[in-house]
Amino acid sequence: xxxxxxxxxxxxxxxxxxxxxxxxxxxxxxxxxxxxxxxxxxxxxxxxxxxxxxxxxxxxxxxxxxxxxxxxxxxxxxxxxxxxxxxxxxxxxxxxxxxxxxxxxxxxxxxxxxxxxxxxxxxxxxxxxxxxxxxxxxxxxxxxxxxxxxxxxxxxxxxxxxxxxxxxxxxxxxxxxxxxxxxxxxxxxxxxxxxxxxxxxxxxxxxxxxxxxxxxxxxxxxxxxxxxxxxxxxxxxxxxxxxxxxxxxxxxxxxxxx
Numbered sequence: 001x002x003x004x005x006x007x008x009x010x011x012x013x014x015x016x017x018x019x020x021x022x023x024x025x026x027x028x029x030x031x032x033x034x035x036x037x038x039x040x041x042x043x044x045x046x047x048x049x050x051x052x053x054x055x056x057x058x059x060x061x062x063x064x065x066x067x068x069x070x071x072x073x074x075x076x077x078x079x080x081x082x083x084x085x086x087x088x089x090x091x092x093x094x095x096x097x098x099x100x101x102x103x104x105x106x107x108x109x110x111x112x113x114x115x116x117x118x119x120x121x122x123x124x125x126x127x128x129x130x131x132x133x134x135x136x137x138x139x140x141x142x143x144x145x146x147x148x149x150x151x152x153x154x155x156x157x158x159x160x161x162x163x164x165x166x167x168x169x170x171x172x173x174x175x176x177x178x179x180x181x182x183x184x185x186x187x188x189x190x191x192x193x194x195x196x197x198x199x200x201x202x203x204x205x206x207x208x209x210x211x212x213x214x215x216x217x218x219x220x221x222x223x224x225x226x227x228x229x230x231x232x233x234x235x236x237x238x239x240x241x242x243x244x245x246x247x248x249x250x251x252x253x254x255x256x257x258x
Contacts, residue, residue, distance in 0.1 A: 135148055
């Protein structure tokens, strides 16, 4: 890790989504060009047993937007700083870019992590499609946005007008497009992300993922810890929330309530 990466992690923000005081912490990390609201079908399932938190990554927060150097390793440092008040170790769930960040946290601070749930993690077994990363920050109209967003899911009907408008509003925040371009450039450059030894890890993937296309190497990397969901695209936590939530619950640390 370079000195530049260490000194320029950017700004991450932590949000409490729900759960009771005194319960174990559960951390959710969104993917590229997303935010804490991506977990609306995930978080409520754990409010009875956990304090549920979502972190918004550098470049993805409300103003001021600061992407830092834009690479997942630097973002991991920003998240480590943001989650300092939480109870450790905790289960961390990361989607896509958030999966690469979660791996970075576990590699640098394994004491913070009891288990990882990686949902179509970037840089594991292959690369994120560079054309998607390049085109997303340039979206200006609903006609442009809808076909690109439909690539995220196996069932295009899941991409409704409200979601399209939300994404366009997200992109219009001052500094957002520039931040996402920087992050997309760094994400397209990352090599194969290794899973830290000694940290219990499971992976969830859609067999129809068109963004982080599932590689034949995944079975070698994860073995029986890989859950390949049929007829699902890049958003298993949205497209098959119930199945994905069940996998997350099974991965919670043994001391956590069942």
